[in-house]
Amino acid sequence: MKTSKTEHARVEAADPATSPGTKRGIRVAVQGISKSYEGRAVLKSVDLRIEAGEFVAVIGRSGCGKSTLLRLIAQLEPSSSGAIVFGDGKRAPATRIMFQDSRLLPWRRVVDNIALGLTSAAGKAAKALESVGLKERAHEWPAVLSGGQRQRVALARALVHEPELLLLDEPLGALDALTRIEMQQLIENLWQQRGFTALLVTHDVQEAIALADRVVLIEDGKIAVDERIELPRPRARGNPLFAQLEERLLARLLKHPASLPDGPLGDLSLLRTVGQVAWAI
């Protein structure tokens, strides 16, 4: 990756291992990244720096490229141009993703889902499950859990790996309002305890303001607004400053016309095929 010497020096200084203030987060530097699908530019030379342990929320209308940005940072897809540097840029980051659909393996019991990809699972999975308040559901199938419970399990599964970077791809989009507020508090608490770097993609402005240190608004594949939220935590939604901020960001979002729908894969949840059909016989 192309990073200048001064770049290296600055990144080194903020490294979580060397600076005592931060716990486990990793710094992410998105440098002039672009992505196009079949000639259609989704992201146009985006620059974004996320400090170690920072909570950044990305908002925007559907199709603006916010999910694509997350997928690029997650290294699920290669970028068309530009680079993403993690920490000192010398090693792959410990990244975990939480998806909108929980993506639990339906054939594994809850606790085994959390242990997915762990080398020594003993006790860790159960502990992670306890931290999201679902200890007693450990041996159930994911199919019997509610949407909110599934997302809790997905969160536990992501956190059991003690990631330096947690990517949240509209994880609460499908939940009801009450469950969503509960989950927001849970995510905030766990983030404060563990100090990982968090990137939340959401279409819910209120959620972004409630959780993030910084709210980034993407429009037409470019960063249009990068706003630091100075409100004290935990943030009360009744706070007039909160409401003002929300109104301003919403107004900005609404001013801009909606763009085309998301990426070439479309909605991944539509590809789910648990209900199999015998065909061609």
Next chain:
Amino acid sequence: MNAVSGAVLTEAKATASDVAAPAWHTALWPKAAQWAAPVGLLLIWQLAAQTGWLSSRILPEPWAVLKATWSLAISGELWEHVTVSLWRATGSFILGGGLGLLLGLLTGTFKTAETLLDTSLQMLRNIPALAMIPLVILWFGIEETAKLFLVSIGVFFPVYLNTFHGIRSVDRGLIEMAKSYGLSGWPLYRDVILPGALPSILVGVRFSLGLVWVLLIVAETISAQSGIGYMTMNAREFLQTDVVLVGILLYAVLGKLADVASRALEKYWLRWHPGYR
């Protein structure tokens, strides 16, 4: 006065038993109703045969069928034929189904294998297995190999197609998730792709198990020295309609048993699936 109160008492008793009656009535009625039609049909059939309306050359009376089953059972002939047929069925199911599973996994997993094999297999699939009989007899004669081959071919395709389809339709989101959680190679295959394809594979297995018996009947009636099909054909030569019926019923029972077995497999392997609980 006394007489009146006595009458009232008996009336009260009567209503009490009236109330008690529906309890067993409601519990037994659906079960009884389920069997009413087949039992009634059997009775009519028996009566028709006994009174001579129905010639025993067309359809023997149920009682005769029972007697034939019994005499075949105690002579040991029945078990001999059933064992031979069962062996043929299992052998060709394992051979054809196993090969179907293996090739399905191969073409489902590797794009190269698909381009190399799938078109040819799709072409072969459209040939009815029974159309191969003349060729099969030329190739393998009329020995066991011929029957095994014929049934295996028929069983191969349902398993192959459903395995291929199952592998291809595993939720891409789950695979992406597993990869981002550090799974790859065999662990990814074992923990995500195979279990994801299993519901579809089992549909293929169940379909094949039904097909085994259909094909076996034909294979055993062409040229055989033993087996249920042979027993039936042999009985036809001697106009033993009761034995013919025993053979037909045996196929029905064995087919049902195969279905029960595959259902049990589904129930165990897919116990995570809300649709199979």
